[in-house]
Amino acid sequence: MSYKRVVVTRYGGPEVLKVIEDDKLPAPGSGEVRVKILATSATFTDVMIRKGKYPGIKIKPPFTPGYDMVGLVDRLGPGTTRFKPGQQVAALTIIGAYSEYLCLTENRLTPVPAGLDPAEAVCLVLSYVTAYQMLYRVAKAKRGQRILIHGAGGAVGTALLQLGEILGLKMYGTASRAKHALVKRLGATPIDYVNEDFVKRIRSLTASGIDIVFDAIGGDHFKRSFDVLRRGGKLVAYGFYNAVMGKGGSIPLDFMRLQLWNLLPNGKSTAFYSIGSLYKKKMDWFTEDLGRLFELLVQKRIKPVIAARMPLTDVVRAHELIERAKISGKIVLNVSSTAG
Numbered sequence: 001m002s003y004k005r006v007v008v009t010r011y012g013g014p015e016v017l018k019v020i021e022d023d024k025l026p027a028p029g030s031g032e033v034r035v036k037i038l039a040t041s042a043t044f045t046d047v048m049i050r051k052g053k054y055p056g057i058k059i060k061p062p063f064t065p066g067y068d069m070v071g072l073v074d075r076l077g078p079g080t081t082r083f084k085p086g087q088q089v090a091a092l093t094i095i096g097a098y099s100e101y102l103c104l105t106e107n108r109l110t111p112v113p114a115g116l117d118p119a120e121a122v123c124l125v126l127s128y129v130t131a132y133q134m135l136y137r138v139a140k141a142k143r144g145q146r147i148l149i150h151g152a153g154g155a156v157g158t159a160l161l162q163l164g165e166i167l168g169l170k171m172y173g174t175a176s177r178a179k180h181a182l183v184k185r186l187g188a189t190p191i192d193y194v195n196e197d198f199v200k201r202i203r204s205l206t207a208s209g210i211d212i213v214f215d216a217i218g219g220d221h222f223k224r225s226f227d228v229l230r231r232g233g234k235l236v237a238y239g240f241y242n243a244v245m246g247k248g249g250s251i252p253l254d255f256m257r258l259q260l261w262n263l264l265p266n267g268k269s270t271a272f273y274s275i276g277s278l279y280k281k282k283m284d285w286f287t288e289d290l291g292r293l294f295e296l297l298v299q300k301r302i303k304p305v306i307a308a309r310m311p312l313t314d315v316v317r318a319h320e321l322i323e324r325a326k327i328s329g330k331i332v333l334n335v336s337s338t339a340g
Helices: 044-051 118-138 155-167 177-185 198-205 220-227 251-261 275-281 283-298 312-324
Strands: 003-008 017-022 032-042 068-076 088-092 101-105 146-149 170-175 188-192 210-215 229-237 269-272 306-311 330-334
Touching: 003 312, 017 312, 032 088, 032 118, 032 312, 044 312, 068 101, 068 118, 088 118, 088 275, 118 155, 118 275, 118 283, 118 306, 118 330, 146 155, 155 170, 155 177, 155 210, 170 177, 170 198, 177 188, 188 198, 198 220, 210 220, 220 229, 220 251, 229 251, 251 269, 275 283, 306 312, 312 330
Parallel strands: 146 170, 146 210, 170 188, 210 229, 229 269, 306 330
Antiparallel strands: 003 017, 032 068, 032 101, 032 330, 068 088
């Protein structure tokens, strides 16, 4: 039986993504489970990997990208005990999920509660776990604190807003004017990053500054985010949009600045969050946090903002939309149906 998957043929723009067809399904080895993937997502993290600019990932083309997935257990390898065929599962794959089938060790799979929409469930695996861990594991946010979220209309941004509202935070979010209604609906004060200086706006809105800033933009933007912190505040950096898109900044220099700022005697601090790095060190945290998020989804206390549901074959268009930063929330790639 043949199956389709996407391959990065070389580092570069969206045009390097090609859909290919393999003649034979992968066979699960000892301790592995073959999963029929139902949904994956197209994210800026995938863009970084496609460009060869994601820290810590050295894989060279050709390879199949895809950072997260939800699917059905299709076949069990020797020695597997935790799952049954037909069970819905999720995984942080980092690479490989842009495929109709994928084999993973069973310890990397998290059960998905029955009845959840695979497209909504897959939104939690990368974006919501990122938001949850930055809030609770890294920043240790407390009820009533003030937070600033850059890119508040994006996948991680909308997740932070929903989780921040549950936590009772006072929230501000930068976004383009077109996304302000969404940001406001999710409980934050929107700031137009195109026509407003967010530093001046925050200073006009708050007396003492911000407790926590979440910034995935990088470059000089990190410094401006650091400036709006109150004494004792924390900048949580989790990306390098400017450097990846050629808009200024350097990933190595950005890392260095974050470390140096921790040495300043002003009471402020910085941290860099990488879900991939933390996953390798604390897989039990990932499983625990994703399980908690599935509970919130079942309880309808969170609702992923899905910008588009697209077939896997539209992967090039999905990446083009991400690079233009015009979408609100998440792009989900529907890989296959539950039938068959």
